[in-house]
Amino acid sequence: MLRAEEVTVRFGDRAALDGVTLEVGEHETVCVLGPSGSGKSTLLRVVAGLHRPDAGRVFLSGRDQEGVPPHRRQVGLMFQDHQLFPQRDVAGNVAFGPRMRRAGRREAAERVAELLELVGLPGAGGRAVATLSGGEQQRVALARALAPGPRLLMLDEPLGQLDRALRERLVVELRGLFRRLGTSVLAVTHDQAEAFALADRVVVMDEGRVAQSGAPLEVWRRPVSEFVARFLGFGNIVPAVVEGESADTEWGKVPVPRGSSPGRYRLLVRPTGVRLTGPEAGLRCVVEARTFRGGVGSSMTLLLRPESGPPLEATCAVRDAPAEGEVVGVVFDAEETVCLPGPDA
Numbered sequence: 001m002l003r004a005e006e007v008t009v010r011f012g013d014r015a016a017l018d019g020v021t022l023e024v025g026e027h028e029t030v031c032v033l034g035p036s037g038s039g040k041s042t043l044l045r046v047v048a049g050l051h052r053p054d055a056g057r058v059f060l061s062g063r064d065q066e067g068v069p070p071h072r073r074q075v076g077l078m079f080q081d082h083q084l085f086p087q088r089d090v091a092g093n094v095a096f097g098p099r100m101r102r103a104g105r106r107e108a109a110e111r112v113a114e115l116l117e118l119v120g121l122p123g124a125g126g127r128a129v130a131t132l133s134g135g136e137q138q139r140v141a142l143a144r145a146l147a148p149g150p151r152l153l154m155l156d157e158p159l160g161q162l163d164r165a166l167r168e169r170l171v172v173e174l175r176g177l178f179r180r181l182g183t184s185v186l187a188v189t190h191d192q193a194e195a196f197a198l199a200d201r202v203v204v205m206d207e208g209r210v211a212q213s214g215a216p217l218e219v220w221r222r223p224v225s226e227f228v229a230r231f232l233g234f235g236n237i238v239p240a241v242v243e244g245e246s247a248d249t250e251w252g253k254v255p256v257p258r259g260s261s262p263g264r265y266r267l268l269v270r271p272t273g274v275r276l277t278g279p280e281a282g283l284r285c286v287v288e289a290r291t292f293r294g295g296v297g298s299s300m301t302l303l304l305r306p307e308s309g310p311p312l313e314a315t316c317a318v319r320d321a322p323a324e325g326e327v328v329g330v331v332f333d334a335e336e337t338v339c340l341p342g343p344d345a
Contacts, residue, residue, distance in 0.1 A: 001026050001184040002047065002152055007056030009042050009208075016042040017053070018208040024152065029178050029185040031195035034205035035231065040188035043205075044154050047186065048077050060151060071100075076150035078141050078158055084129045090116070090140050091125030097148035115143040118177065135170060142174075146183070153178075155187035159194060171197045192232055196220065204228050226340050229268050235313055236274065240267035242339060250309030251283055255334035266342035271301065273336020274314035276322065282329035285312065287322050304330065 002024040009017040017039045024030045032040045045051040047058055049070035058065045065073060076097075084093050091112045098108040116124055119139040132140065138158065145153060158174075159167040175198050178185050189195050195202050196216040203213045212224045223229040226237055240247035240254070243262050247254050254267060285304035288311070293299045300321035304312040312330065322328050 001028070001061060002186065003059040004043065004047060005057045005059065007043070007046055007053045007058065009039075009046060009051065010054050015208045017046070017056075019056070020205075020208070020210055022203060022210065022213075024184050024186050026184060027182045028200050029175070029187070029198060030201050030203060031199035032186070032188040032203045032205060033190065033192060033195050033231070034188075034211075035190060037207075038205040039208040040190075040205060041156055044077065044156055044186065044188055047152075048075055048154060049073050074148070074151045076145035076148065076153045078145040078153070078155045084137060084141060084144070086129050088129070089125065090121070090127045090129065090132070093129065093140055094125075094143045094147050096144060101148055111147055112143075115146055118146075118181075119143045120173070138170065146181070151184065153183050153185045155185065157189055158187060159189075159191075167191075167194060168197075174198060204231065206231075222338060223268070223340065226266050226268075226342070229338070229340060234268055234270060236269040236271065237266050237340070238309060239342060240265050240339070242267075245334070247337075247339075251306060251312070251330075251332075252308070254332045254337060256337050256339060257334055260339050264342060265339040268338040268340055269312075269332055270336040270338075271313045271315040273333040274304070274312055275331050275333055276302075276314065276316055276320070277329035277331055279327045279329050282331040283307065285328055285330050287324050287326045287328060290321055290324055292318065304328070306330065 004020060004022045007017050007020045008015060020043060032043060034040050042051065046053050049065065049068060060073060094112045094115055095108040098111050112125055116122055119142055121136060121139055159170055171194050187198065199216055201214065202216050202219050204211045204219065206227050212219055212228050220232065223232060229237060238249045238251065240249045241264055242256055242260050245255060245258055247256050247267050249267055254269065283306050285306045287302055288305045289303040291301040293301055298318055299315050300318050302314045302316065302321065304314055306312055
């Protein structure tokens with residue numbers, strides 16, 4: 001459906017996009033992740049035709065989009081601030097696209113009713129935009145983006161202005177909706193949980209380049225660099241020398257996955273791979289802080305101060321969580337470690 005090929009965009013001396021190549025398949029949802037300034041929104045604007053790249057090409061359904069204006073690209077674009085027309089009611093907002101494509105009143109009204117039903121707002125066509133909650137505005141903006149029947153739907157931080165509970169609920173609804181419609185979707189977000197819940201594939205960007213691309217579980221379990229690992233929230237990373245099935249680190253010997261190549265690395269240990277034991281076994285640590293993680297599968301996150309090396313983050317069941325100030329032992333799970341390339345690797 002979409003292929004962006006070696007796209008480069010410069011603002012002065014800074015490359016907002018630096019030779020980015022990205023694809024979105026038919027019926028696929030791809031989420032682009034990255035911190036502010038990584039080039040996510042610029043990529044959307046290039047694909048939509050709102051910004052001309054300094055180099056590279058964009059293809060939609062195999063057709064080069066060079067010189068094709070935004071309104072002829074058949075893409076839908078939804079911004080995080082929704083940008084609804086305040087002077088129009090809900091139906092007027094959703095009908096805007098079909099009417100611009102010269103659909104008749106009856107055809108447009110049928111499309112409006114169909115989409116409002118689809119996004120969970122049946123019968124809301126006559127409501128004023130100002131009376132809508134944030135979640136309802138988000139649904140109307142989505143219906144408006146879908147109304148012209150775009151080949152590709154693009155979302156720019158679609159849930160960024162909503163509270164956490166509403167975001168978690170709507171992201172599940174959106175994934176189901178996209179699957180039912182068979183729509184190809186390209187979304188950008190800085191929220192990893194949102195991207196992993198929504199996407200068939202995630203693309204992590206760093207300073208205008210693609211740092212990693214893959215299925216959500218693959219990227220989560222096997223980040224390819226320290227940048228990706230830290231962006232995903234992993235902090236247990238230390239220099240390491242791997243030999244055999246263990247690594248020498250500031251935490252002592254840490255087991256690594258079988259078959260790991262020998263050499264110098266940056267070693268990542270996921271919090272789930274930091275296992276608590278009695279203080280007489282393993283690496284002795286003091287529990288400095290505890291943070292309760294609510295929701296489904298509630299857990300406790302622990303900040304541990306080891307006898308040697310930097311602090312460790314661990315995750316355990318709430319019922320098994322030691323008290324602050326308690327001394328515990330730590331052992332490591334080889335399957336929860338990842339050997340990352342380092343500056344001297």
